[in-house]
Amino acid sequence: MGTGHVLTEPDVIAAYGIDWTGRFQGTPAAVIRPADCAEAAAVVSHCKKAGFAIVPQGGNTGLVGGGVPLEGEIVLSLRRLSWVADVDHQGGQLTAGAGTTIGGIQSAANASGWDYGVDLGSRGSATIGGTIATNAGGLQVLRHGPTRAQLLGVEAVLGTGVTISHLGGLIKDNTGYDLGGLLCGSEGTLGVVTSARVRLVPPNPDRVVAVVAFSSSAAAVEAALFLRRSLPDLQSLEFFVDPGLALVCQVTGMARPFPDRHSAYLLIEVAGQRDPMPAMSEALDSTHAIEDVAVATDAPRRAQLWRYREGHTEAINSLGAPHKLDVTLPSQALADFIDQIPGIVNDADPRATTWLFGHAADGNVHVNITGVGSDDLTVDDRVLVFAAGLGGSISAEHGIGRAKQPWLHLNRSNEEIATFRRIKDALDPAGILNPNVLLPAM
Ligand code: FAD
Ligand code: MLT
Ligand code: ZN
Numbered sequence: 139m140g141t142g143h144v145l146t147e148p149d150v151i152a153a154y155g156i157d158w159t160g161r162f163q164g165t166p167a168a169v170i171r172p173a174d175c176a177e178a179a180a181v182v183s184h185c186k187k188a189g190f191a192i193v194p195q196g197g198n199t200g201l202v203g204g205g206v207p208l209e210g211e212i213v214l215s216l217r218r219l220s221w222v223a224d225v226d227h228q229g230g231q232l233t234a235g236a237g238t239t240i241g242g243i244q245s246a247a248n249a250s251g252w253d254y255g256v257d258l259g260s261r262g263s264a265t266i267g268g269t270i271a272t273n274a275g276g277l278q279v280l281r282h283g284p285t286r287a288q289l290l291g292v293e294a295v296l297g298t299g300v301t302i303s304h305l306g307g308l309i310k311d312n313t314g315y316d317l318g319g320l321l322c323g324s325e326g327t328l329g330v331v332t333s334a335r336v337r338l339v340p341p342n343p344d345r346v347v348a349v350v351a352f353s354s355s356a357a358a359v360e361a362a363l364f365l366r367r368s369l370p371d372l373q374s375l376e377f378f379v380d381p382g383l384a385l386v387c388q389v390t391g392m393a394r395p396f397p398d399r400h401s402a403y404l405l406i407e408v409a410g411q412r413d414p415m416p417a418m419s420e421a422l423d424s425t426h427a428i429e430d431v432a433v434a435t436d437a438p439r440r441a442q443l444w445r446y447r448e449g450h451t452e453a454i455n456s457l458g459a460p461h462k463l464d465v466t467l468p469s470q471a472l473a474d475f476i477d478q479i480p481g482i483v484n485d486a487d488p489r490a491t492t493w494l495f496g497h498a499a500d501g502n503v504h505v506n507i508t509g510v511g512s513d514d515l516t517v518d519d520r521v522l523v524f525a526a527g528l529g530g531s532i533s534a535e536h537g538i539g540r541a542k543q544p545w546l547h548l549n550r551s552n553e554e555i556a557t558f559r560r561i562k563d564a565l566d567p568a569g570i571l572n573p574n575v576l577l578p579a580m
Contacts, residue, residue, distance in 0.1 A: 139281065139510075142185050143170065143171040143172070143173070144168055144169075144170050144171075145168065145169040145170075145171070146169075148165075150169075151165075151168070151169045151213070152165075152168050153198075153479070153555045154166050154169045154195060154198065154206070154207075154213045154215060155206055155207055155213070156196065156206060157200065157201075157203055157205065157206045157228065158198060158199050158200070158201065158260075159201060159455055159459045159462065160455070160459040161203065161283075161461075161462075161512050162203030162206050162208060162460035162540060163206065163208075163455050164206055164207040164208040164210060164211075165207065165210055165214060166193075166207045166210070166211065167190070167207070167211060167212050167238050168212050168213070169209050169212075169213045169215055170212060170213070170214050170215070171215045171217065171218050172214070172216070172218065172219070173218050173219070174219065174332070175219075175293055175301060175332035175333065176296065178216070178219075178295050178330055178332050179241075179295045179301050180447070181214060181298060182214075182295045182296075182297065182299050182330060182507045182570075182571075183299035184346070185212065185570050186286040186297065186298070186299050186568045186570055189568065189570065190211075190212055190570060191209070191211040191212065191569075191570050191571075191572075191573050191574075192211060192212050192213075192214045192330075192570055192572070193205060193206065193207045193211045193212070193213050193214070193326065193572050194214050194216060194267070194271065194326035194331075194571070194572065195210065195213050195214065195215045195217075195268075195328045196216055196217065196236065196237060196264065196265030196266075196267045196268030196269075196271070197213075197217070197239065197260065197263035197264045197265045197268055198263070199260040199264045199268070200268065200272060200536070200537070200539065201290055201464070201536045201539075201541075202462075202466075202533070202536050202537050202538060202539025202540060202541040202542060202575075203539045203540035203541050203575075204272075204325050204326065204537055204538070204539030204540060204541075204572065204575045204576070205268065205326070206341070207537075207541075208540060208574060209574050210574075211573075211574070213332060215237075216235075216236040216237045216265065216267045216330070216331075216332070217237040217265065218237055219236045219237040219238075219267070219332060219333065219355070220235055220237040220238045220239070220242065220265075221234070221235040222234050222235075222238060222242065222243065222246040224305075224335075225246060225250050225253075226307070227250045230252045230338035230339070230340070231290060231307045231335060231336065231337055232246055232247065232250070232335070232336060232338065232339060233305055233307075233333055233334065233335045233336075234246075234266045234333060234334060234336065235263050235266075235332070235333050235345065236265060236266060236267030236270075236331045236332050236333055236334070236448065237266075237267060237331075238265060238266050239261065239262060239263060239265055239266075240254070240256060240257070240258065240260075240261040240262065240264050240265070240266065240269060240394075240537075241262050243263040243266060243336070244257070244261065247392035248340045248341070250338075250545065251341070252338035252339065252340065252341060253267060253338060253339050253340070253341045253342070254288070254338060254339070255281070255282030255283065255287070255288050255337070255338075255339045256269060256274060256275075256276050256278065256282065256284070256288060256338065257276050257277045257278050258274060258275075258276030258277060259276075259277075259448045259451055263534065265332075266334055266336070267330075267331040267332070267334070270285055270286045270289065270292065270298050270318075270321065270322050270331050270334055271284050271321070271322075271323070271324060271325050271326050271331060271537075272285075272323065272325060272535070272536065272537040273286050273322045273323035273535070273537070274535060275497065275500065275502065275534065275535030276286065276497075276535070277374045277497070277572050278373055278374060279497065279499075279500050279502075279535075280366070280372060280374070280375060280497075280499035280500060281372065281373050281374075282339055282363060284430070284535065285322060286319060286322040286323065288337055289305060289318050289319065289322055289334060289335075289336060289337075290305075290306075290307045290308070290309070290318075290334075290335040290337055290338045291304040291306060291318050291334070291335040292304065292305070292317070292321055292331055292334045293305055293316040293331070293332050293334070294317075294321055294329035294330060294331045294332060295329060295330045295332060296328065296329040296339060296565045296566065297328065297329065297565050297566025297568065297569075297570055297571040298565065298566070298567060301332075302317055302329075303453060304317065304318065305333065305334075305335045306335070307335045307337075307443075309337070316531035318334070320561070323537070323551070324573055324576075325537050325538065325539060325572060325576045326563065326564040326571060326572040326575070327566065327571050327572045327573075327575065327576050327577070328571065329379045329563060329565060329566075329571070339412075342371070342373065342409035342411060343409075343411070344408050344409065344410055344411060344412060344414055345407060345414065345435070345440060346407070346408050346414045346415050346418050346433060346434070346435050346440075347374070347405065347406070347407045347433070347434050347440040347443045347444065348368055348405070348406045348418060348422065348431055348432065348433045348434075349403055349404070349405050349406075349431070349432045349443050349446060350393050350396075350403065350404045350406060350422065350425070350428055350430075350431050351396055351398075351400035351402075351403055351428070351429045351430040351431070352400060352401060352402045352403070352404070352427055352428065352429060353400065353401050353402075353404060353427060353429055354401050355377075355379065355401065355402045355428075355473055355476040355477055356473040356477070357402070357426070357427040358377060358401075358402035358403065358404050358498070359377075359469075359473040359476070359498065360426065360427070360473070361406055361425045361426065361428070362375055362377065362405060362428065362498040362499060363469060364421075364424075364425055364426075365404075365406060365421055365425065366499055367447075368421045368424065369406075369408055369417060369418070369421045370417075371408045371409060371410040371414055371417060372406070372407075372499070373407040373408060373409040374405065374406070374407040374497075374499075375404060375405075375406055375407075375497070375498045375499035376404065376405040376406075376447045376495070376496070376497060376498060377402070377403070377404055377405075377494075377495060377496050377497070377498035377503075378402075378403050378405070378446070378447055378450060378494070378495040378496075379401065379402050379403070379476075379494050379495070379515050380399050380400060380401055380402070380403075381491075381493065381496040382450050382453075382454075382493050382494065382495050383395075383403060383446055384399075385450075385453045385454065385457075385493070386446055386449040386450060386453045387446075388443070389449070389452070389453040389456050390445065390449055390453070392442070392445060392446070392449075395432045395443070395446060396428075396430045396432065398430070398517055400429050400430065404498060405443065405444065405446065407440075407444075407449045408419070412415070415435065416551055418433070437509065437575045447495065447498055450493070450495045450504075450506075454493050454506045454508065457509075458508055458509075459509045459512060460493070460506040460507060460508045461506070461507040461508075461510060461512075461517060461518055461541075462504065462505075462506050462536070463504070463505040463506070463518060463521045463522065463525075463532075463542075464502070464504050464505070464533055464534050464535060464536040465502070465503055465505060465521070465522070465530050465531060465532060466500060466501045466502045466503075466525075466530050466531045466534035467501045467503065467525060467528055467529070467530040468501060468528070468529045468530065469501055471529060471530065472498075472501050472503070474528070475487055475503065475524070475525065475528060476494055476503060479492060479494070479496075479503075479505055479521060479524065480492040480526070482520050482521070482524055483505075483507055483517050484519060485520075486516050486519075486520045487509075487510050487514070487516055487517050489509045489510060490507050490508070490510050490517050491507070491509045492505060492506070492507055493505075493506040493508070494506075496534075497534075497535075499527070500534065500560070501530075501534075502534040502535060503534075504556065505521050507521075515544070518541075518542075518545075519545070520546060522542070522545045523545075523548065526545075526548035526549060531549055532545050532546075532548055533549075537576070538575065538576045539575050539576065540574065540575050543575065543576065543577075543578055543579070544578065546576070546577070546578055547578070555577065555578070558576075558577055559577060562577065
């Protein structure tokens, strides 16, 4: 590797020390950029001997402060491991280096007549390694599942310094523990993923997108439940409310989709191998309480409708680094949660503004809060306690990282957390891999 990819100049390494939102910031001891798995293994082995802590980093689009060196750790950037190989055109699989972006995997899949089952707004920067480490969800979970469901095997350097590789890509392979599945969602605490074998999905080129307006969140949630069971080719089913739409329009300069304001909106995408319009029309005709609809079939107009939803993350960030909470609710509690949470946040801190959007089909609400200090965790506490009390999860898809670490106990028992620690001790006995995230401090 030589010293050319060991970076220490403060102005060069600064960008590796701050997260996408700007809320989490640290100073890396150094940034090391291996070219391949062998170099990554050499770095891990050396750090294990020397007792240096490492934060693995991919595209640095994570939203829970888990990929930046908040305690002066070494950043191990996997971005140079950007390649696609062994594409199986018949069977629909490929192998990708950990630093390959999701957009890169989607392009490689498309070029071989397939598609990749995970899509997310950060596709241009988020890497396959990072999405495995967080078990990223995104915009198509209802159809294809999260990242874990795409994974056929991984190559990774464990905290022991040992490299494990299981990239055969067999769909059925019950030969013991699923180490790839274990690394998936482990947030860089057990091993450094260096490559992965993923399954591809058949393309669904015929698409229609609708943004549908409702007079209340409850009506939108009820419609979402109905649409899930009446549209088998549903690709995405997303949710946002009027203040978020107004902010996106203000920040981007886009015109509103409808002449009037409405309380809540669903973005519905149906995708198939034949014209999905008749199914979409029939389903919308049978959906109650719709106030207005905008439909697009051609790609540019579809992309425009998607911008109303995907534009939320950047638009909210333009107000200052938000507290980003990412909860899932059981379907019967979703509408109540959406209605009550702004009041609960405001009771906790009258300066706070709550922004709500998310993945309606998965019960996944993104609760973004602006107007409160970065280190003031009062509002975080109220939201997470309320969600868990309703039977929800404090992290639907972004992970625990640093941001949710103090609340892991709301969803995981002492016995589970103790088991997590025993797994961590076995795979990372020196405790050098991302030691300051996920597991609560002892
Ligand atoms: P990083 O941010 O670099 O790292 C994230 C975590 O993974 C850290 O804990 C890090 O240590 C670990 N890690 C990174 N690479 C490796 C590796 N090779 N081996 C081991 N550990 C590693 N997330 C969703 O789930 N759904 C969404 O819809 C979604 N949309 C987004 C939209 C925008 C605009 C943005 C900015 C983010 C979005 N995210 C979403 C969050 C983010 O993109 C995901 O969490 C993604 O998985 C992070 O990938 P990354 O390569 O950027 O990882
Ligand atoms: C999304 O669904 O847009 C992402 O998870 C990003 C975010 O929560 O801001
Ligand atoms: Zn999301």
